[in-house]
Amino acid sequence: MRKPPMIGDSIALDLANTHFNVRKRLFDGIESEPALASWLKDAGPRVTGGADTPDGVVNKNLVIRFHELRDVIRAAGARAADGLPPLAVEVEALNAFARSIPSSPQLLPDDEGVWHLRAHADGATPEVALAMISADMLTLLGGPRAQQLRACPAPNCPLFFLQDRPRRHWCSPACGTRARAAASYARHAQARTRPLHNPPRSVTPTT
Numbered sequence: 001m002r003k004p005p006m007i008g009d010s011i012a013l014d015l016a017n018t019h020f021n022v023r024k025r026l027f028d029g030i031e032s033e034p035a036l037a038s039w040l041k042d043a044g045p046r047v048t049g050g051a052d053t054p055d056g057v058v059n060k061n062l063v064i065r066f067h068e069l070r071d072v073i074r075a076a077g078a079r080a081a082d083g084l085p086p087l088a089v090e091v092e093a094l095n096a097f098a099r100s101i102p103s104s105p106q107l108l109p110d111d112e113g114v115w116h117l118r119a120h121a122d123g124a125t126p127e128v129a130l131a132m133i134s135a136d137m138l139t140l141l142g143g144p145r146a147q148q149l150r151a152c153p154a155p156n157c158p159l160f161f162l163q164d165r166p167r168r169h170w171c172s173p174a175c176g177t178r179a180r181a182a183a184s185y186a187r188h189a190q191a192r193t194r195p196l197h198n199p200p201r202s203v204t205p206t207t
């Protein structure tokens with residue numbers, strides 16, 4: 001089972017990025033019940049409002065619900081990356097996911113004691129995680145960070161990230177290296193191409 005990347009810019013984008021690519025092959029990091037349970041465990045407090053690990057049954061229906069949420073986040077994310085607002089149908093779906101569990105804003109510390117504004121809900125079930133991730137995407141789309149949302153421009157990379165500094169152009173340093181190598185290869189390939197000085201003459205069929 002391949003683990004999807006956890007860029008950490010936003011838990012909603014991390015869910016979007018469970019649709020990922022390794023050597024031009026697409027993977028689904030939440031394709032099965034064990035894969036989703038593993039992803040939730042890795043997401044930890046970011047989807048539980050403070051509790052360590054989401055605790056609850058991960059069944060087929062939950063996998064389907066997470067895929068639905070991921071599809072909406074990816075669609076709205078792609079529009080935001082193009083500078084477009086989300087469609088009403090996307091917002092309605094995100095609102096519905098977020099509304100399913102009562103939650104309230106809380107300031108919670110990270111490992112280094114820095115405070116972060118997070119939605120908090122009682123319990124740490126996977127259903128709470130669905131609501132928390134939707135709330136994160138709504139906060140992202142409704143705030144100034146929407147303008148930072150980018151689709152990684154590296155070849156074959158389907159990941160999203162937040163351009164939180166001007167010199168950040170790719171989701172990861174590895175993608176930056178690949179993109180520069182691809183651009184260099186394309187330049188060399190173009191330099192090797194010579195125009196045809198004597199193109200073949202057209203042949204007139206004889207009867």
Ligand SMILES: [Zn+2]
Nearest residue numbers: 152157171175
């Ligand atoms: Zn990338």
